[in-house]
Amino acid sequence: MLVALQxxxxxxxxxxxxxxxxxxAAPTEDARATAPASRLSRQLFFEDALxxxxxxxxxxxxxxxxxxxxxxxASFDARLRGTPASSLAFTLSxxxxxxxxxxxxxxxxxxxxxxxxxxxxxxQPHPAVDLEVGRIDVRNGVALGFNPTDFFKTRTLVGQASLxxxxxxxxxxxxxxxxxxxxxxxxxxxxxxxxxxxxxxxIIEHDPLGVSPHLAATNAAPRVLATLGFEVLDLAxxxxxxxxxxxxxxxxxxxxxxxGAVVVYAEWAGGPEQNLVARAIGFGxxxxxxxxxxxxxxxxxxxxxxxxxxxxxxxxxxxxxVTLNVEYHLHxxxxxxxxxxxxxxxxxxxxxxxxxxxxxxxxxxxxNDQQEPMTxxxxxxRASWPRAFTSDLxxxxxxxxxxxxxxxxxxxxxxxxxxxxxxxxxxxxxxLGAARSERGSFPERVSSIAQLTLYL
Amino acid sequence: xxxxxxxxxxLALAASAARADAxxxxxxxxxxxxxxxxxSQPFRVSLALVEYRNGQPHDAxxxxxxxxxxxxxxxxxxxxxxxxPPRDVGKLVLLDASRMWFYDPASKASVxISAQQRLVGQASDxxxxxxxxxxxxxxxxxxxxxTQDADKQPHDTWHLDLVPATSDATYARIETWIEKGTSxxxxxxxxxxxxRLLKLAYYRxxxxxxxxxxxxxxxxxDAVDPHLVTKISYSxxxxxxxxxxxxxxxxxxxxxxx
Numbered sequence: 001m002l003v004a005l006q007x008x009x010x011x012x013x014x015x016x017x018x019x020x021x022x023x024x025a026a027p028t029e030d031a032r033a034t035a036p037a038s039r040l041s042r043q044l045f046f047e048d049a050l051x052x053x054x055x056x057x058x059x060x061x062x063x064x065x066x067x068x069x070x071x072x073x074a075s076f077d078a079r080l081r082g083t084p085a086s087s088l089a090f091t092l093s094x095x096x097x098x099x100x101x102x103x104x105x106x107x108x109x110x111x112x113x114x115x116x117x118x119x120x121x122x123x124q125p126h127p128a129v130d131l132e133v134g135r136i137d138v139r140n141g142v143a144l145g146f147n148p149t150d151f152f153k154t155r156t157l158v159g160q161a162s163l164x165x166x167x168x169x170x171x172x173x174x175x176x177x178x179x180x181x182x183x184x185x186x187x188x189x190x191x192x193x194x195x196x197x198x199x200x201x202x203i204i205e206h207d208p209l210g211v212s213p214h215l216a217a218t219n220a221a222p223r224v225l226a227t228l229g230f231e232v233l234d235l236a237x238x239x240x241x242x243x244x245x246x247x248x249x250x251x252x253x254x255x256x257x258x259x260g261a262v263v264v265y266a267e268w269a270g271g272p273e274q275n276l277v278a279r280a281i282g283f284g285x286x287x288x289x290x291x292x293x294x295x296x297x298x299x300x301x302x303x304x305x306x307x308x309x310x311x312x313x314x315x316x317x318x319x320x321x322v323t324l325n326v327e328y329h330l331h332x333x334x335x336x337x338x339x340x341x342x343x344x345x346x347x348x349x350x351x352x353x354x355x356x357x358x359x360x361x362x363x364x365x366x367x368n369d370q371q372e373p374m375t376x377x378x379x380x381x382r383a384s385w386p387r388a389f390t391s392d393l394x395x396x397x398x399x400x401x402x403x404x405x406x407x408x409x410x411x412x413x414x415x416x417x418x419x420x421x422x423x424x425x426x427x428x429x430x431x432l433g434a435a436r437s438e439r440g441s442f443p444e445r446v447s448s449i450a451q452l453t454l455y456l
Numbered sequence: 457x458x459x460x461x462x463x464x465x466x467l468a469l470a471a472s473a474a475r476a477d478a479x480x481x482x483x484x485x486x487x488x489x490x491x492x493x494x495x496s497q498p499f500r501v502s503l504a505l506v507e508y509r510n511g512q513p514h515d516a517x518x519x520x521x522x523x524x525x526x527x528x529x530x531x532x533x534x535x536x537x538x539x540x541p542p543r544d545v546g547k548l549v550l551l552d553a554s555r556m557w558f559y560d561p562a563s564k565a566s567v568x569i570s571a572q573q574r575l576v577g578q579a580s581d582x583x584x585x586x587x588x589x590x591x592x593x594x595x596x597x598x599x600x601x602x603t604q605d606a607d608k609q610p611h612d613t614w615h616l617d618l619v620p621a622t623s624d625a626t627y628a629r630i631e632t633w634i635e636k637g638t639s640x641x642x643x644x645x646x647x648x649x650x651x652r653l654l655k656l657a658y659y660r661x662x663x664x665x666x667x668x669x670x671x672x673x674x675x676x677x678d679a680v681d682p683h684l685v686t687k688i689s690y691s692x693x694x695x696x697x698x699x700x701x702x703x704x705x706x707x708x709x710x711x712x713x714x
Binding site for chain 1: 507508509510511512513514515516540541542543545546554555556560561562563564565566567568569570571572573604605606607608623643648649654656658675677682684685687699700701704705706707710712
């Protein structure tokens with residue numbers, strides 16, 4: 001620092017290297033690739049991710065098969081957006097994966113999996129209005145760790161490298177729908193309708209065909225979403241109304257800067273619904289995974305009641321280098337302290353039948369499939385440090401902390417930009433906590449993922 | 457009588473001469489420099505940012521900036537689109553007074569960002585914005601100085617000190633040197649809240665674009681690590697019909713202007 005100040009104290013202009021003062025930079029290859037004439041924006045990359053997992057014995061036996069001890073995923077990922085005419089646009093977003101993992105034949109029905117995330121056509125008769133038809137990834141919400149107002153997130157998860165919520169969103173399935181949007185100088189509005197095309201598929205499909213578009217996950221019920229965004233008190237509010245048979249919700253997103261370094265934000269959704277356990281068991285029965293006589297475990301109230309979901313927090317940029325996010329999540333339908341005790345008492349009892357443990361784990365699989373927290377109260381913390389030490393290194397870390405038992409799902413990640421096309425990443429995640437805790441009861445203790453990405 | 461009239465005439469002449477020699481106000485100097493840097497009509501411009509480490513080019517980013525002056529606020533709205541490197545293609549940054557959003561097409565997420573987040577990185581969003589400094593800062597004239605430009609050519613300049621006048625100001629303090637007569641910015645220094653010098657910028661390669669001689673390069677030296685230098689090259693200035701709806705957060709996923 002002292003050296004730096006001394007250098008600047010000398011003659012400022014001498015700090016500029018001769019090469020910098022040379023000829024003006026010619027447009028780079030990247031700039032030419034997206035020149036106006038192409039009318040096509042694209043991002044293509046190959047990626048390989050090797051995952052190693054360290055497993056442990058758990059209080060409530062995990063139903064087989066156990067998570068693989070190792071897995072290699074090779075993917076080709078494409079995002080294309082074209083505007084063949086000024087009022088016409090198409091979007092295609094797809095990923096083809098090849099999985100090789102312990103406990104699975106190299107040539108199985110699941111070895112190759114295609115994730116058709118988006119495929120849609122849009123018509124824009126006026127700059128402020130557009131109509132879009134096809135498979136569309138509709139995303140709402142202002143929080144990072146949990147988005148109560150992201151109503152179309154359910155059942156969209158596909159293979160991920162990182163557990164970071166901000167990364168998970170980069171690879172999720174869209175829903176087949178028709179959507180209209182309008183914007184004006186002080187606000188915007190949208191309406192989306194997704195039809196029911198088929199019956200819902202089970203969460204865990206037996207011997208699934210890897211190239212299925214999974215419409216039975218995304219279009220198993222008719223759904224409607226309407227949004228209205230406007231400006232008041234610099235809060236950027238967005239109102240949302242969502243409906244599907246048996247599930248109607250209202251939502252509100254707010255965000256506001258406080259001073260120069262902090263943004264506070266909150267999102268809320270509420271509506272009548274059963275709690276998480278009752279919905280999970282009901283879904284298991286409807287999809288044939290659980291027998292009709294399956295009990296509600298852990299025992300809980302099955303009544304439909306108005307339940308709230310909240311994510312509220314802030315982002316704080318420290319010294320223009322590190323951005324820290326801290327959030328509190330309320331999931332009123334999730335498990336409270338007593339329900340968690342019941343979950344462990346029932347599943348961990350000596351001689352407890354395997355079917356009971358399977359059902360208890362099914363509730364957790366359902367929560368994951370719906371992308372809703374399992375627990376009622378949790379805290380989320382995330383720190384990101386782009387250009388850490390050098391401009392090529394990006395560091396980040398996050399933790400979900402269960403407020404009831406203090407257990408943690410944590411991850412540290414490092415991405416190094418080897419060149420403008422190659423990126424190497426390392427993710428280390430762990431489920432930390434006592435054996436009878438939300439995170440400490442997972443069979444995966446630590447997972448490490450080494451990932452290499454080549455952008456084309 | 458004639459002598460008295462002559463004396464009054466001489467006094468008036470002297471006062472007039474004094475007014476002619478008086479320097480313009482600091483605010484006028486900064487406003488004139490703003491007009492040199494920024495076209496007043498809606499426009500787009502392509503930016504190539506090349507980072508040099510120890511004099512060697514190391515990292516490159518390509519951006520397109522769409523900007524529009526809001527007559528009511530006298531400030532610009534900016535929409536920045538990443539054209540390269542490939543890992544960042546399609547990302548958008550919307551800056552409209554205190555409304556700042558970052559949009560990532562991969563996650564479909566629009567994240568509200570703070571003024572400080574504009575400054576993350578060596579050449580940050582704060583450096584590529586079209587900004588009227590005269591609106592966001594209160595200027596004080598320090599004096600006249602002979603100042604070297606990046607090519608070591610001397611210029612007669614006004615030396616000014618700027619402090620924030622609105623909460624929209626990116627930096628806690630700016631020192632800037634504006635060439636007398638042409639109102640061309642020659643050099644600026646940018647400071648943090650704590651008074652630490654963050655970066656030093658030189659403006660060069662003045663050429664006619666969209667009705668005025670404008671700098672086609674900005675060279676930014678990192679004050680903490682002076683071996684880190686970023687060159688921002690401006691090209692393809694074009695007047696453009698920049699729609700008001702582009703600056704809505706919910707419009708970002710729809711933005712497809714190449």
